[in-house]
Amino acid sequence: MKSIYDLTLPQMEEMMAEHGQKSYRAKQIYSWLYRKKAVSFEEMTDLPASLIEQLKNEYEFLPLRLLEKQVARDLTAKYLFELSDGMTIETVLMHFNFGKSVCVSSQVGCNMGCTFCASGLLKKQRDLTAGEMTAQIMYIQRELEQEGYRVDNVVVMGTGEPFDNYDNVMDFCKTINSDHGLAIGARHITISTCGIVPKIRAFAQEHLQYNLAISLHAPNDELRRQLMPVAHAYPMDELMKALDDYSVENHRRLTFEYILLKGVNDSDAQAVELADLIRGKNAYVNLIPYNEVDENGYHTTDDRTALHFYDILMKHGVKATLRTKHGEDIDAACGQLRARHERADKS
Numbered sequence: 001m002k003s004i005y006d007l008t009l010p011q012m013e014e015m016m017a018e019h020g021q022k023s024y025r026a027k028q029i030y031s032w033l034y035r036k037k038a039v040s041f042e043e044m045t046d047l048p049a050s051l052i053e054q055l056k057n058e059y060e061f062l063p064l065r066l067l068e069k070q071v072a073r074d075l076t077a078k079y080l081f082e083l084s085d086g087m088t089i090e091t092v093l094m095h096f097n098f099g100k101s102v103c104v105s106s107q108v109g110c111n112m113g114c115t116f117c118a119s120g121l122l123k124k125q126r127d128l129t130a131g132e133m134t135a136q137i138m139y140i141q142r143e144l145e146q147e148g149y150r151v152d153n154v155v156v157m158g159t160g161e162p163f164d165n166y167d168n169v170m171d172f173c174k175t176i177n178s179d180h181g182l183a184i185g186a187r188h189i190t191i192s193t194c195g196i197v198p199k200i201r202a203f204a205q206e207h208l209q210y211n212l213a214i215s216l217h218a219p220n221d222e223l224r225r226q227l228m229p230v231a232h233a234y235p236m237d238e239l240m241k242a243l244d245d246y247s248v249e250n251h252r253r254l255t256f257e258y259i260l261l262k263g264v265n266d267s268d269a270q271a272v273e274l275a276d277l278i279r280g281k282n283a284y285v286n287l288i289p290y291n292e293v294d295e296n297g298y299h300t301t302d303d304r305t306a307l308h309f310y311d312i313l314m315k316h317g318v319k320a321t322l323r324t325k326h327g328e329d330i331d332a333a334c335g336q337l338r339a340r341h342e343r344a345d346k347s
């Protein structure tokens with residue numbers, strides 16, 4: 001059954017028309033969902049009883065429920081949700097000085113197979129619907145509101161490849177961005193992709209203001225192919241060409257994500273090679289400390305080497321940030337909590 005959160009406002013208006021209702025009803029429902037945070041159709045008291053009845057028969061409400069929540073010492077919180085079909089997904093809430101950020105999952109599992117990532121331990125089972133992504137935000141928004149906060153930023157960086165679930169991710173972003181939805185500014189929404197070139201090109205043509213982040217993790221094809229199988233399908237020069245075209249179309253600054261893996265991609269020479277690749281682009285590099293995953297043998301670069309890598313980028317004319325770790329004492333790496341949960345289930 002579809003969730004009511006699956007519908008963008010235009011889709012809701014269309015649905016109202018199909019039910020012989022005036023289109024303003026769609027905004028009323030939207031307001032119940034996203035302003036008043038209703039938890040059932042019955043609460044929508046300004047709708048005709050017959051419409052409420054129809055909605056109840058045709059749509060489910062919140063399509064997920066909380067199974068487990070872990071809170072780290074730095075208050076980073078990880079939520080394990082169960083979907084209506086029993087599958088599980090993870091969502092992370094991070095508290096930054098610039099606001100509350102929620103990292104949503106876009107698929108159940110992931111097929112991209114990045115060798116360092118825990119998400120790929122469990123292959124993709126299915127795409128998430130727009131409503132299942134929106135519901136992750138709504139659950140946390142409700143919690144935050146009780147403490148006087150709200151979700152300020154959304155990053156589509158949880159489990160899954162958003163550009164392998166393009167339409168649903170776009171609908172989700174549209175809903176949370178809508179003035180009638182959660183009204184989260186487009187510049188506060190970030191989509192992170194491993195580099196699916198045709199979808200980067202499609203996204204560029206839509207001229208949306210969401211931030212685009214690219215998981216790069218290597219300065220050349222040879223190493224990138226070892227870390228990220230997607231690089232076989234979309235080599236570096238095609239990726240960079242698509243991103244240059246995106247920049248021409250959109251005038252938006254790109255983010256390159258680069259996880260520092262000890263002895264793998266963190267040498268001085270690789271820093272120089274990375275700088276040569278990025279210099280001149282309207283972009284910066286986000287250096288990410290690696291959250292170690294037991295299963296795969298990669299290790300985190302030590303702080304001194306990380307800082308040195310950062311310095312080389314800056315000296316070679318590339319802007320970079322060196323992120324600090326969050327949620328180190330919980331299973332915060334993409335897919336970790338879920339992988340542990342599924343293993344426990346099977347044993």
Ligand code: SAH
Binds near residue numbers: 257333
């Ligand atoms: N598929 C998308 C979004 C999900 S991954 C993408 O590839 O961008 C989100 C980010 O987390 C990516 O940059 C990914 O490489 C990174 N990541 C995955 N596992 C990690 C780990 N164990 N530690 C730190 N970052 C990780």
